[in-house]
Amino acid sequence: MDRGIIPNDPEIICHLRSISPSSLYRFLREAEMRCGTLTRTRSYPKSHKGLRARIPYAIAVERDNEPGHLQGDRREHSGGFHEGLYIHILTITDIRTGLVMLAAQLGLSAEGFKEMISSCLSRYPVKVKTFQTDGGPEFLNRVLEDYTRRRGIKFIVSRARPMLRRGIIM
Secondary structure (H helix, E strand, C coil): CCCCCCCCCHHHHHHHHHCCHHHHHHHHHHHHHHHCCCCCCCCCCHHHHHHHHHCCEHHHCCCCCCCCEEEEEEEEECCCCCCCCCEEEEEEEECCCCCEEEEEEECCCHHHHHHHHHHHHHHCCCCCCEEEECCCCCCCCHHHHHHHHHCCCEEEECCCCCECCCCECC
């Protein structure tokens, strides 16, 4: 049985539903003590390394005090396991005015994610100047890079990464 996949067996499903949440947490804690921390996140694909190098950091970008500087973030509602389809929520906030735009989608594809961003930005009343993200793989793809470049939006990454090759630690 793959980790994170519940078999389609009615007897096992019935048994799992009968376990209380506190018992499940206790079982997980015991499993982590025996096996080490259970990793639930995925690493960045290697294809994003070139994109990460081209996109500037937030600390190196000057912004005026006008609206149009947006910050985007995504949250998933998967219970921490990345198998199957689950809801992804996109939050885009204007960092000058506090205006928040939301979108949701089942599943996560680069094209679908770009459509969620496009839907939010089409409702935004001001020209978008910068779009800042944490640099997650859902944002760092060629589809979104092309989308922001064609619209004249400066794409920024806010999460620092070490720059060891140049001798600089950020």
